[in-house]
Amino acid sequence: MHAERLLDDNILLEELRKGSSEAVEALFERFHGKIYGLAMSILKNESDAEEAAQDVFLTVFQKAHTFKGNSALYSWIYRICVNACLMRLRGKRRQETVSIEEFMPVFTEDGMHASPVGDWSKEVERKTLDKELGTVIKKFTEDLSEKYRVVFVLSDVEGLSNEETAQILGLTVPAVKSRLHRARLYLREQLSRYLREGKTA
Amino acid sequence: MNCKELVYLLGDYLDGSMEEHLRAELDTHIEMCESCIHFRNTYDKTRIICRQVQLNEIPEEFRERLRSFVTAKGGEYSREIEKYRRMAAEDRRKQVESLLRAFREQRLSPSLTLLFDTHRDRCEKCGAFIRTLNGGEEAKHVPLEIEEHLAEFLDALPPGEEPFRA
Numbered sequence: 001m002h003a004e005r006l007l008d009d010n011i012l013l014e015e016l017r018k019g020s021s022e023a024v025e026a027l028f029e030r031f032h033g034k035i036y037g038l039a040m041s042i043l044k045n046e047s048d049a050e051e052a053a054q055d056v057f058l059t060v061f062q063k064a065h066t067f068k069g070n071s072a073l074y075s076w077i078y079r080i081c082v083n084a085c086l087m088r089l090r091g092k093r094r095q096e097t098v099s100i101e102e103f104m105p106v107f108t109e110d111g112m113h114a115s116p117v118g119d120w121s122k123e124v125e126r127k128t129l130d131k132e133l134g135t136v137i138k139k140f141t142e143d144l145s146e147k148y149r150v151v152f153v154l155s156d157v158e159g160l161s162n163e164e165t166a167q168i169l170g171l172t173v174p175a176v177k178s179r180l181h182r183a184r185l186y187l188r189e190q191l192s193r194y195l196r197e198g199k200t201a
Numbered sequence: 202m203n204c205k206e207l208v209y210l211l212g213d214y215l216d217g218s219m220e221e222h223l224r225a226e227l228d229t230h231i232e233m234c235e236s237c238i239h240f241r242n243t244y245d246k247t248r249i250i251c252r253q254v255q256l257n258e259i260p261e262e263f264r265e266r267l268r269s270f271v272t273a274k275g276g277e278y279s280r281e282i283e284k285y286r287r288m289a290a291e292d293r294r295k296q297v298e299s300l301l302r303a304f305r306e307q308r309l310s311p312s313l314t315l316l317f318d319t320h321r322d323r324c325e326k327c328g329a330f331i332r333t334l335n336g337g338e339e340a341k342h343v344p345l346e347i348e349e350h351l352a353e354f355l356d357a358l359p360p361g362e363e364p365f366r367a
Contacts, residue, residue: 019279021272028271032264037256050263057271061278062289105240111203112236119239121246134253141254156251170359181212188247 009073016064027060031074035081041153042085042146055084071167075160079168082150089146098143100182103189120195133191140190144183151176152183202230207237211244293352297343300355303365305334313364320354327351
């Protein structure tokens, strides 16, 4: 068995079903980083993320032969991962999250911006600054409730299409779009405040 | 078109999925409104910066521990592949059984009730079977085909929500 052949989803699954140890290894190499990263972004706790990652691999082993291949392998695995994480959150006391409403744009009665909107988009053109802001955004997203955070991570960070995110989360595409939009509005406002304060400080 | 409507539609506007005539209306508003130009620019920039967000990397120690776990369980899996298969089949049977029991005892959550009723009305096979349960009798033997179908239905539910009360 050539290792490259295992990069093909169907062959990998077929080999897993046969119980090939090379397939187990290939599965681990390909997915453990994403699974852990995704679990961390939902659970925000290292040991919870580690246990969730274990659950994900067990579920994949157990369900490999019932997976029908009507979605891509990675989106099936992401779905298992999101499920495993949300199961862990269930019943647990949720950590304090910010109220997203406080960060939504404010309008006058006739639908105009209530106060003038500043433009910081040109100031942050430089790539290095982008990277720094990436770290800042990550911190802000950790304050979001998981309802928004999961959609945001799958769509805007991982770059999945709205359709894929919807399929993974069992949501409709309009629901994904709406959550994503609100998460972006929240982040835009957080960044505005961050950059404004940074300037005066 | 006012600022509030523009902000509401910004996602579709920027990802190009918006109809031409609506886009033209938004363009007309944006040309006249400095705040909206700024809002669009900063919203778009936010989207772009998001691609710089890095997911947490797995610490080396965790990686190796996870690797041992996966290798061990993977080996166990290959030795006991038949056992796992039976376990998965058993799990599926139990899941479908508790779904049907919860349905008979009217313990489905409101959203699941809606989804389940829709499925029953649309799906010929499951529909006929489920209607035989309406009298509240104990579940009959669930035909494999229907069990598979209902298991798929359960798999497609939104994760993280309790589908029925215990």
